Amino acid sequence: MLHVTPQRILVVGAGHVGLYAALRLSQKLRSREAQVIVVDPQPHMTYQPFLPEASAGNISPRHSVVPLRRVLRKCQIVSGTVTRIEHARKVATVQPIVGPAREIEYDHVIVAPGSVSRTLPIPGLREHGIGFKTIGEAIYLRNHVLDRLDVAAATRDAATRRRALTFVFVGGGYAGIEALAEMEDMARDALRYYPELAPEDMRWVLVEATQRVLPEVDRDMGAYTVQELLKRRMDIRLDTRLESCVDGIVTLSDGDSFPADTIVWTAGVKPSPMLDATDLPRDERRRVTCLPTLQVVDGDRVVDGAWSAGDCAAVPDLTKAPGAYCSPSAQHAVRQAAQLADNIRRVIRGKAPLPYKHKHAGSVASLGLHKGVAQVYGVKMTGLPAWFMHRTYHMSRIPSFNRKVRVVVDWSLAFLLKREAVSLGQLHDPREEFLEATPELKPKAGAGR
Incomplete structure (x- = not known):
């Protein structure tokens, strides 16, 4: 019987793309077909849409992250940072948390280090x-805001109080609006x-360089959002x-000019600066250039053997006019x-990869x-129905049944108990x-002689 060596699939980064692709590969491929190796400096994947709720105390911060070793049990997890990819040799250099660097050879690499601010x-x-x-950052911001309330309540100096109670958020996209609100x-x-x-006494300021917020939705929805924030006396x-x-x-x-502690x-x-240490092709925005099949x-x-997706990749959007690319969203x-994992499986089994095509469903x-x-x-909602849809959608998307249950329990307790408002700045x-x-x-005296 002919012995076939399993294909080595290296996943660089365990964000939305890395975790979901590794999970699907480990479920769809047999161990004799492939070995999946995941490298990330963090032992968990952060479900970023839940960061505002974790920061506000609506859910426990631990429940907005997904432990890699618990979810990816069929994968090899390497806690470290990929410092270089030499795809010409199909070798990646990994710096573990402690100890000397090591090289990992691979047959396929999924380059998904994500993005940075x-x-x-x-x-x-x-x-x-x-x-x-x-x-x-979410935990720090929560503790910092509550600490500023303590500072303002303790001081008798008006200038110190105004500075402590001034909170400035720069950027009117979804991250900025949700964090601010x-x-x-x-x-x-x-x-x-x-x-x-x-x-x-509090002053909440949103600074946006363009003439609208939430560019992912229609202008009237962005205008509604501004009006709602203005009703709450935000600047x-x-x-x-x-x-x-x-x-x-x-x-x-x-x-205008004013002091602010936040x-x-x-x-x-x-795109992650880690891509600068690769020999992979990139576009003018420093993203990895890809086909609709997610192949580099x-x-x-x-x-051959190079794949990418997510925030760091330029993936053509087949639902739009030629030249358009998929937006850097968790939805995409x-x-x-999922499509990338399926395509690697198809290639390993001698089939042709299929193109990724998904029309953006919308935003919440x-x-x-x-x-x-x-x-x-195309359906627009505001207020309580929109908030309920936001929670329902993201609860359905966070990986693992364990996380889903924990998040739902957090939300259920929040209906019965008052929100904790204490800073753990230490x-x-x-x-x-x-x-x-x-x-x-x-x-x-005399030591070291």
């Missing part, structure tokens, strides 16, 4: 800004425990750019991952508890108190 060279942004792409909703709810403060600055935030002094392109950057994403393509030549990423967004906006297959510097309590040892 697209920042600009704005003075002060590096020192005073915070992103909103990871669970760590959920955090304001949480802070307003927390004020019941702060008799020293009133809702009108919406459209067609405005952040010019500087040196020393926490926010300076805008409309000439500056959240959600103004778009760009260099001009007219298909790059999850569906591309939460604007806080019981508030939302949705546009799905999480971000847990050794500070211990260091203060532990005396520093001075070198003994």
Whole structure:
């Protein structure tokens, strides 16, 4: 009997594309056909649509992440960072969390490191800004906002209070709008425990460089969102750019300037810089160039054994005019991952890959508890129905039955119990108190001779 060596499939990144593709491959391919290896520096996949709810305390942060070793039991998990891909040799260099780097050979590689925040060279942004792409950033933002309420309640200085209660969000896409709305909703709810403060003491500012928010939906839905935020006394600055935030002094392109302790950057994403350390073809936006089949393509030549999808890939959108590409959304990423996995299976079994084609179903967004906006297959909804659709859709999309149950339990408890409004700021510097309590040892005289 002829012995066939299993194909080695290397998955770079365990985000939406990496996790879903690896899970499907491990389910659809037999062990004698392929071995799936997943490399990611984090032991979990973050379901990013739940970051605003996790930050606002509607669900536990642990329930918005998916443990890789629990879900991908048939895959080999390598906790580390891919530092280089030499596809000409079909070899990837991996730096484990601890220890020397190692090389992993493969037959197929799925390049899906995702994206990072697209920042600009704005003075002060590096020192005073915070992103909103990871669970760590979401937890930090929650603790920071609640800590600012404590600062404002404790001080008698009006300037200190105004600065502490000024919260600036830069970027009017889904990430920015949901983060702003959920955090304001949480802070307003927390004020019941702060008799020293009133809702009108808080200032929530949205800075958007274009003339509209939520570009993924029609203009009337974006206008509705702005009107709803204005009803909550938020300061919406459209067609405005952040010019500087040196020393926490926010300076805008409309000439306004004010101090703020909280500056959240959600103004778009760009492909992971990890792609710079590969020999794969890229377009002018630094995305990996792909065919509709999710195969990497260099001009007219298909790059054998190389696949990509998601935020870091330029995938033609066959539902639109020629030259259009799929948007960097979780909706496309999850569906591309399934098609990509199926295509690798087809190639391994000697069949031709099939093109990815999916018309964007629409978008849903939460604007806080019981508030939302949705546009799905042309049907537009607002308020409670949109909020319910938002929750239903994302609950159905988060991987594993275990996560679904935990999220539903969190939501059910939220109907019965009041939201927790306490800052756990010590999480971000847990050794500070211990260091203060532990005396520093001075070198003994004559030591080192």
